[in-house]
Amino acid sequence: MSQNGSVEHRTQPQVPPSAKEDTAPMPSLPTLMHSLRVSPKIDHKPDSYEDLPLEFSHLLFSSLEQHLPLHMLNTSREAKIQYLRNIVHRYLPDSERIRVQRHKEYRQRILMNYPPLHKEIYAMHAENFFVSSFLQAIRDNKEDSFRSIVAEPTKGIYTFEMLQPHFCEMLASEVEHFERWVHETKFRIMRPNTMNQYGAVLDDFGLETMLGKLMNDFIRPMARVFFADIGGSTLDSHHGFVVEYGINRDVELGFHVDDSEVTLNVCLGKHFSGGELFFRGVRCDEHVNTETLQEEIFDYCHVPGRAVLHCGRHRHGARATTSGNRINLILWCRSSAFRELKKYQTTFPSWCGECKRKKKERERTSIAATKQELLKREVRSSS
Numbered sequence: 010m011s012q013n014g015s016v017e018h019r020t021q022p023q024v025p026p027s028a029k030e031d032t033a034p035m036p037s038l039p040t041l042m043h044s045l046r047v048s049p050k051i052d053h054k055p056d057s058y059e060d061l062p063l064e065f066s067h068l069l070f071s072s073l074e075q076h077l078p079l080h081m082l083n084t085s086r087e088a089k090i091q092y093l094r095n096i097v098h099r100y101l102p103d104s105e106r107i108r109v110q111r112h113k114e115y116r117q118r119i120l121m122n123y124p125p126l127h128k129e130i131y132a133m134h135a136e137n138f139f140v141s142s143f144l145q146a147i148r149d150n151k152e153d154s155f156r157s158i159v160a161e162p163t164k165g166i167y168t169f170e171m172l173q174p175h176f177c178e179m180l181a182s183e184v185e186h187f188e189r190w191v192h193e194t195k196f197r198i199m200r201p202n203t204m205n206q207y208g209a210v211l212d213d214f215g216l217e218t219m220l221g222k223l224m225n226d227f228i229r230p231m232a233r234v235f236f237a238d239i240g241g242s243t244l245d246s247h248h249g250f251v252v253e254y255g256i257n258r259d260v261e262l263g264f265h266v267d268d269s270e271v272t273l274n275v276c277l278g279k280h281f282s283g284g285e286l287f288f289r290g291v292r293c294d295e296h297v298n299t300e301t302l303q304e305e306i307f308d309y310c311h312v313p314g315r316a317v318l319h320c321g322r323h324r325h326g327a328r329a330t331t332s333g334n335r336i337n338l339i340l341w342c343r344s345s346a347f348r349e350l351k352k353y354q355t356t357f358p359s360w361c362g363e364c365k366r367k368k369k370e371r372e373r374t375s376i377a378a379t380k381q382e383l384l385k386r387e388v389r390s391s392s
């Protein structure tokens with residue numbers, strides 16, 4: 010898709026049902042008079058649900074536990090699970106529940122069979138992963154420190170040195186190893202997006218916990234400073250993957266917006282030419298296909314180890330990688346609170362370029378009309 014054509018919404022594909030998978034709808038549980046208390050009991054320490062094969066995130070269960078009616082707080086973990094499950098089921102349609110459950114089973118099938126190559130990258134070892142300038146800024150956790158390590162070549166796009174070369178090599182070779190395993194076992198995997206034929210979802214083969222830490226402890230502190238108006242401080246879920254371009258891989262990536270509030274994109278290497286990112290301004294859903302202003306045109310050349318941090322709604326694409334291979338780590342960071350709040354708003358002049366332009370136009374028109382009216386009165390009173 011050309012950068013002048015319409016903008017695609019890059020989304021995650023659905024899990025393909027495997028031949029032996031049971032796709033029958035899950036039996037609906039009886040909806041008893043279960044309810045939660047509005048105010049949490051904050052001194053109550055919730056149980057851990059991490060070990061349970063729940064179809065919902067174990068964190069959701071832990072955080073809802075503080076809202077249980079008082080008589081439920083000290084019952085058995087099983088009773089609490091049953092109670093909370095009944096409530097959560099009321100809010101998620103069957104289709105969504107089946108999708109979540111299928112994805113979980115898909116991941117479990119991979120995890121049980123894929124033998125990792127570099128075990129050391131599956132847990133966060135910040136000193137071995139990041140360059141010292143980045144680590145220091147995160148430790149300081151101050152706006153000035155973040156600003157001292159980033160360049161902002163155009164409004165809303167931040168670039169900075171982030172990953173050590175050794176970590177980039179290990180991650181790239183882990184992906185290569187995974188791809189080889191997929192090829193040899195003929196395992197049917199999901200690609201990261203509807204627009205990719207290559208690349209791999211890192212969360213699906215064991216890197217979810219490490220990437221969750223990357224988002225919570227390293228990206229969210231920066232996003233809180235740079236993307237406060239688009240949910241940067243409330244990022245609470247992610248989609249982590251790699252994109253791969255070159256011979257026998259994808260060539261380019263069409264003009265699109267990401268399914269994220271904030272996107273981290275880090276080049277892992279290797280030797281390549283081409284593959285520049287082109288950015289064309291931030292837009293809300295309604296204005297995603299409106300024209301680009303001259304000052305919104307920005308092209309960026311990837312540098313191995315260097316990160317680009319941008320708003321997911323910043324329209325962009327990647328030009329053809331013309332020689333060599335390029336592999337990039339992408340982390341789509343999402344905020345459920347921001348998405349919920351967005352439902353109640355119709356215009357977004359603080360971040361959508363077109364909403365902002367329209368607001369200014371309305372203000373100009375209104376000022377001109379007021380001026381005109383005042384002039385008329387002036388003329389009337391002096392005649």
Ligand SMILES: O=C(O)CCC(=O)C(=O)O
Pocket residue numbers: 019252262267274286325326327337339
């Ligand atoms: O190829 C790139 O660097 C950009 C990838 C991208 O925009 C995406 O995966 O959403």
Ligand SMILES: [Fe+2]
Pocket residue numbers: 019265266267325
């Ligand atoms: Fe993207």
